[in-house]
Amino acid sequence: MCLCIAWVRALSPGFNAPMPYFTRPVLEILHPLNDMMLARTELQIEIEVRGDLLNGGLHRSRVCITMQPAYVPPDVALDSSASELDESCFDQSLNYTTFNVAGLVPGLSYALVVGLENNGNMVALSTRTFSVGSILLPGVEGRMSVDDALETGAQFHNARDRATASRIYQYVLDIFLDHSQAQHLLGLALYQEGELVQALPLLTRAVQSNESDENFHNSLAICLKALGRVDEAIQHYRRALELRPMHIQASVNLGDAMQSQGKWEEALHEYRKVASAPLGSLVDQLQPGKLENVVKDATGRMCELIRVTDGWYHADRCLNEALERWPDEPVFHNDRGNLLANAGQFDTALDEYQRASELGLLAGKILSTEIVDRFSPRTRIMVMKATVLPRVLPSTQEEIDAYRNRFEQEVEALLRSRKSGKAVS
Template identity: 80%
Template sequence: MQPAFVPPDVSLDAGELDESCFDQSLNYTTFHVAGLVPGLSYALTVGLESDGNMVALSTRTFAVGSVLLPGVDGRLSVADALEAGAQLHNARDRAAASRVYRYVLDIFPDHPQAQHLLGLALYQDGEPRQALHYLQRAVQANQTEENFHNALGICLKSLGRADEAIRHYRRALELNPMLAQASINLGDAMQSQGKWEEALKEYSKVARTPMHLLERHTEVEKAEHLAKDATGRMCELIRVTDGWYHADRCLNEALERWPDEAVFHNDRGNLLANAGQFETALDEYQRSADLGLLIGKVLKASKPAAVGHSIANSFFCYYCYS
């Protein structure tokens, strides 16, 4: 395989091609090549031999997609351009990230990952209707990417289209049963429709999954946050459906697992204060304050009766809304 066209702004010093053996299955042949230079066109020649004689020869050309980003020297592959956008996105510079995604879409308008990322950025900027267009296009372009379905479900639910959101959450979980965030989102959608048992099933599934299994499918820190998130939602739903006593048991189990989790101490303080157990509630607020939670310091500074009045008929689950 040789370069067929080299744009004047592209240098071939980026590296040599690494062509490996191909995989052949039935009538399909797959070649593995590394070191392709963004922006170049390559010619691939394939010959078919029979008994030592060349009986057929075929040449095909293809171009390697590339993007020229303002302020960046040289061409970037589409993957590298999207990675640059994602880094800006993760740094909360969504405006700059969106510009990168739009540059990619200007050249490759049907690129599903660029559509997905731009849709996420728009949704996070409070533009769910604009986001919906791109998130739907991403799913249409790639029906087998679970994260695309999950993101589309989030957007649909925010627009009041819970039934459609549920279908996409379920599809995400069909594709990847260990996508914990989709299970939590499905639980939220079920809860919004008053389907308590189905919601509890989804929260419990994540909350009770062994941590080492969650960590296989996501980053270690994110896995723990997802487990705590699901546990907080589970305990809150148990309070609604089964009462404060069972919710207290749920929170105690959570604190056995995460004894230094300030949020759960605060949630238990709220629960006990609502039940009139003010002194015990204040102990929990003190514990949450010692662990650095600001709301625990505020409630600890209040008088017991004032605490009970301030949160009467309320139970705040931090993880449920974070």
């Protein structure tokens, strides 16, 4: 355990002095509250001393804090340093003071005593007891802190084992009903499983518990948009961006919401903001690989929207600029192939599709070059387009299987059409 202040190790002789001689309370522990359970293994102690006494009645005063375990569960083994009495004393000149304590043990209860000493005599005492929350996970030995439990849940979550992750988040909420991070993570897991109605109240409560977290607003907005409540979603995307103007995921999501309402200029503004942002300024938001993918995605969405607003020529220039930045990005080759195919430039479009195939974008290498080359140019274009997955890959295996089935059906239809001599539309 570490008291993060300057302190004197010896027990103050003032604690052996007579009981305080002031009849009115002059010292109070504002935080923690008595019998409070902490969700973290750190604590900020807040104390207040009556100001009029500091100004006139106290001289050479100091505050002493002692803290020691009051209850240790039978399954927790403490080392000798964790069970010793800790005391810190320091000069007191202000009526409000805070201290930071770290290294508290999950599952323990602690006794906290704060004393006000004046001229070697203890003139006031304030006491509190508090406990540190702990989580017992099935199959895991020992008690975990809430933060460690949430981190374990997040590891399962990232591995797409959302069922196990959700159980861990629920364990935390069983003890701390209003734990905003557990609410957010459980709501996010439910949303990703398609349980939108169940996810919404959790994400809403997370925002209510911590209105200043931009990620909470972004997640709530995603759920609201999926439920068709786009105007409300836009409000929370905007709030996330007020809290963090370069929150790239909120910017892309806001762009999508604006685009869904036909507000193309506002959508373009959000896409451009992300597409033009230096990656080095965003490294604290996502892992480098994921970060670059978000920027690429914003760039692709921007180029596609430019096609709608300004025409294929400007969109082609946008995609060429993207390919100058990422020459081996198959998605941009695929997008340019789509753009050129729709403009009737089939040979150039086919070159782009083949380049996308070489870079690994095709859903499967089931068509050899020999077979593709026997098709007419327009049929070849249709085959290449049929084998390309959408820009944003589906989030669930069911959706991926659906795209794979669609791909197989389209290719089979093209082959049947060619054998029967029918024109491909």
